[in-house]
Amino acid sequence: MATQDDSSNISPIGLREVGVPSMREPPHNLEAEQGLLGAILVNNRAFEQVGEYLTADQFADPVHGRIFEACGRLIERGQIANPVTLKPLFDQDAALDDAGGAQYLVRLAASVVTVINADDYGKAIRDDHIRRQLIDLGEDIVNDAYAHDLEISATKQIEIAEGKLFILAEHGSSEGGFISFGTALTRSVRMAETAFKRDGSLAGVATGFSDLDKQLGGLHPSDLLILAGRPAMGKTALATNIAFHVATSAQRIDDAEKPVVAFFSLEMSAEQLATRVLSESTHVSSEKIRRGELAGDDFQKLVRASQELETAPLYIDDTPAITVSTLRTRARRLKRKQGLALIVVDYLQLMRPPTGQRPENRVQEISIITQGLKAIAKELSVPVLALSQLSRAVEQREDKRPVLADLRESGSIEQDADVVMFVFREQYYLEKAEPVQRPEENDGKFNERHDMWLERCNKAYGKAEVIIGKQRHGPTGTVTMHFHGPTTKFSDFIPEDRLPEQFG
Numbered sequence: 125m126a127t128q129d130d131s132s133n134i135s136p137i138g139l140r141e142v143g144v145p146s147m148r149e150p151p152h153n154l155e156a157e158q159g160l161l162g163a164i165l166v167n168n169r170a171f172e173q174v175g176e177y178l179t180a181d182q183f184a185d186p187v188h189g190r191i192f193e194a195c196g197r198l199i200e201r202g203q204i205a206n207p208v209t210l211k212p213l214f215d216q217d218a219a220l221d222d223a224g225g226a227q228y229l230v231r232l233a234a235s236v237v238t239v240i241n242a243d244d245y246g247k248a249i250r251d252d253h254i255r256r257q258l259i260d261l262g263e264d265i266v267n268d269a270y271a272h273d274l275e276i277s278a279t280k281q282i283e284i285a286e287g288k289l290f291i292l293a294e295h296g297s298s299e300g301g302f303i304s305f306g307t308a309l310t311r312s313v314r315m316a317e318t319a320f321k322r323d324g325s326l327a328g329v330a331t332g333f334s335d336l337d338k339q340l341g342g343l344h345p346s347d348l349l350i351l352a353g354r355p356a357m358g359k360t361a362l363a364t365n366i367a368f369h370v371a372t373s374a375q376r377i378d379d380a381e382k383p384v385v386a387f388f389s390l391e392m393s394a395e396q397l398a399t400r401v402l403s404e405s406t407h408v409s410s411e412k413i414r415r416g417e418l419a420g421d422d423f424q425k426l427v428r429a430s431q432e433l434e435t436a437p438l439y440i441d442d443t444p445a446i447t448v449s450t451l452r453t454r455a456r457r458l459k460r461k462q463g464l465a466l467i468v469v470d471y472l473q474l475m476r477p478p479t480g481q482r483p484e485n486r487v488q489e490i491s492i493i494t495q496g497l498k499a500i501a502k503e504l505s506v507p508v509l510a511l512s513q514l515s516r517a518v519e520q521r522e523d524k525r526p527v528l529a530d531l532r533e534s535g536s537i538e539q540d541a542d543v544v545m546f547v548f549r550e551q552y553y554l555e556k557a558e559p560v561q562r563p564e565e566n567d568g569k570f571n572e573r574h575d576m577w578l579e580r581c582n583k584a585y586g587k588a589e590v591i592i593g594k595q596r597h598g599p600t601g602t603v604t605m606h607f608h609g610p611t612t613k614f615s616d617f618i619p620e621d622r623l624p625e626q627f628g
Contacts, residue, residue, distance in 0.1 A: 162233050328345065357549055359511045361612035390470060514546075547591075589604055
């Protein structure tokens with residue numbers, strides 16, 4: 125009995141001493157809320173300083189939030205918000221009346237020393253609101269981790285939590301909102317101004333190929349670009365060339381600004397892609413690099429090139445069969461830590477839809493993937509260049525130049541993409557179609573056919589075509605480029621009539 129009596133006399137301090145946690149209030153700053161509201165009531169111009177980013181639900185005290193919302197409504201109607209005009213609001217609302225009625229508004233206005241700090245008050249209120257959201261998010265993460273849901277794996281929970289954290293970090297709120305047409309117009313004019321001031325008049329990210337940049341205007345943020353072609357046409361080579369140019373162009377101009385490129389390679393390993401980049405930079409055949417068949421100074425070229433390129437902000441993820449949600453999570457993380465200018469995916473048919481989604485057929489699966497890639501482009505405001513395979517129907521035609529209908533599962537890809545491009549090299553098909561002399565043919569006919577074939581081969585040698593089959597914001601057409609097979613390097617094509625005289 126004595127023991128029970130002793131234990132009943134334990135003080136709250138004694139409870140803390142044995143490990144019972146004390147109550148902690150969520151972050152809030154009622155003084156800042158009162159100071160901001162008082163500043164607005166004294167001078168309605170104070171509302172303009174915070175109205176663009178502060179909302180009523182960000183106030184810790186709901187009464188303060190309703191006063192702020194009421195002030196905003198009156199000010200937007202061109203009326204004055206002060207204790208007199210807001211008095212009817214208090215008369216009709218019992219919760220507001222409990223706070224002190226109209227006299228509370230008078231006290232708020234009377235306690236203000238200056239309205240200069242209104243913006244500081246607003247930022248303090250928003251910061252505390254974000255901290256409260258962060259606490260709520262943390263509690264959700266803990267509760268979800270304790271709830272053993274067989275449908276949601278631990279890895280999936282991490283992806284969901286990281287996505288919410290990213291939204292909170294980027295926007296300071298888990299909710300989006302409308303953008304006025306005036307704001308959109310201002311952004312459009314700024315983009316045009318940037319293009320006007322930039323060399324080459326590009327509004328988007330430069331690909332490094334002048335004719336292609338002229339046709340596309342660069343790679344635009346929020347755009348999903350599809351680069352398609354049959355095997356051996358050079359899809360990966362062209363995508364690698366573009367990624368390498370984006371990642372290294374700023375290095376040559378200003379080391380302080382390095383546009384980061386995320387290259388998701390589902391088909392080739394990171395080492396194979398690095399070999400291609402080295403081959404393009406040193407003009408040493410990638411085949412010779414892989415086999416170690418290097419001439420005297422070739423190895424020195426590789427060493428020098430690797431030292432120059434090792435700091436290039438080109439990040440390669442060679443995870444096979446990556447899901448859309450995993451790609452989104454890793455791209456978000458890279459943008460948050462390093463920045464992000466371009467995402468390349470090689471190639472989309474090797475991707476998998478988000479975990480938990482079970483599409484009924486392959487067409488629906490590709491549709492989910494392309495919609496996911498488009499959503500990533502918009503969310504992160506970067507261009508996404510996704511490679512795609514073409515169907516075998518191309519091989520059955522005499523003219524093997526691809527068209528939109530040749531895209532595998534073409535409906536969803538064509539619909540979701542802002543730009544669809546095809547890589548076509550006639551040289552590849554001609555080299556496979558060398559005329560074979562039949563016994564019944566005489567020498568004259570065979571020679572004539574063979575000479576015509578040789579003439580076509582000579583015209584097509586080293587040429588590649590990038591066919592723009594769809595461009596949502598610009599013209600379609602064909603861009604001729606030069607392709608060097610041994611180093612898998614694309615470059616601008618220069619016609620003979622534009623060559624200098626000594627090379628003409």
